[in-house]
Amino acid sequence: MFVSLLALAVTMAAPPAKDPNDVRVMSYNVRYATAKDGENHWDKRKEFLAETILAFDPDLLGTQETIALQRDFLAQKLPGFGVLAAGRDDGKEAGEMMALFYKKDRFEKLDGGHFWLSETPDKVGSKGWDTSLPRMVTWVKLKDRKVASAPALVYFNTHFDHRGPTARVESAKLLRKKAAEMGKDCRVLITGDFNSGEGSAPYKALFGEQDGKPSPVVDTLRAFRPTADKEEGTATGFKASATVGARIDWIGVSRNWDVKDAAIDRTARDGRTPSDHFAVTAVLKLKAE
Template sequence: MTTARRPASLLLAMAGAFLLPAIGSAAEPVRVMSFNIRYGSANDGENAWPLRREFVAETIRAFAPDLLGTQETLAFQRDELSARLPGYAVFAAGRDDGREAGEMMAIYYRTDRFEKLDGGHFWLSETPDEAGSKSWDSSLPRMCTWLKLRDKRPDGAGVFWAFNTHFDHRGPKARAESATLIRRKIAAIAGDGPALLTGDFNAAPGSKPYQNLFAATDAAGPALRDSYQIKHPDGEPGESAGTAGGFRRGDRGERRIDWIAFTPGWTIKEAAIDRTNRDGRTPSDHDPVTAVLERVEAATAED
């Protein structure tokens, strides 16, 4: 009895099938970092920006984010970080005039992975389209920068939106209203699409801004989830949850005011407070916070 010989093309196709990823296999995760780098013109003595900018860049490179949101970033800091972060593009505008003046909520993204489709800025005020505007009891103009990105990887995150912000440090009403505005703006800009939010919120879990941002049901916009709270509901054993203070490891306290949030359409794989230090000295007066997220269908995004 003889056996019919299969065509070589069929054999190659059968062999290749074993090398292809299984249907439904995990998507390529997105590594996200939020980092208040402390404005570079501050009179910080031994912690002045020129003495720590390399430390800041090294801390970022060590985590190797795909997406980075920075706060308190002046134009020269934006450029100096860009020079130290090869492979990243940056999108930013100054909060004072919407151009170069004032602190920026810069978003850096890896150009080998993401393509910028759209982007913009709005101010945390009753006139959000007016550059430099402020409302309520805000002490300074505050803003949010956003990008619409397409992941170039076929198993990546697809099209999604990234938002980066910094709430006022003095005005409690401004912080509460800003949280509500952010949710409305995410709904207006991203619709039901997947979005990420990074920022320094100058408020701790349980506060009114936190409640407004993470309320499970709210007509203001899509439900957001706190990446760190999901992964560490009881905190990390033996570690402080504080993310801001001075430039020493022991200055942090317990207030976790830097957050990475996400809408349905993602699942959180990892979340952490980056406690990098050298002999107790930290690269900024805030710790960066990090998250690793994976794009999934909204129906399964509650992991």
């Protein structure tokens, strides 16, 4: 009886079987490669991180804290993917990138670009409010090659400031506004490291009601798993045991998606994780008319 119950638990916890029409999404803060991380330095963990990504097999991947050499390494490991990325300092190669990767056999790129999380979002490298560093959003508009009837997909990837509380709230408001405007008559997807936990002011600014109106996007993990768990922390410090704490990495989607699965990827080896964040994932399906 014990074995049967255990088997049932494992079956229930497993993600749904792959459906070719599903969209598999992964968001990953990969920890910038020049950090002095000793045994956890990028050169010692990059293959493990790439293997973790490939094991999930995303159709869409958003990475944060990605510098140019990391973008290029991941592009090499993901040869069937298109890549869109720009440095936050100059809009080119300088500074961390919010890199987007998309499977080219699944999606056709229609448009794409970047904006900065500031009062002047179109100004390259601009800083806003009480932010400590330039912060930005990279976005891409995609056509689904497999589901011809599906509306276009507008995908945003970002990383909010780690110090400025006002900047995080205002960044969430700006992102919500952009998602509503740019995602009109489309599907919307948002990934990122928000440096804010569930229930925080930035979380409410992005996902909560505003002037009595629901947000255009919902939190995939909470949509799939309505009751929060104390072990939903996503910042690890490279320790596999660091599961308690704030869930600061989110995947948000518009309401015309069904969330078939949402999870925190706890992949580890010898007690160490591939990055100082756990990846977060979602499996999505276009909602029936």
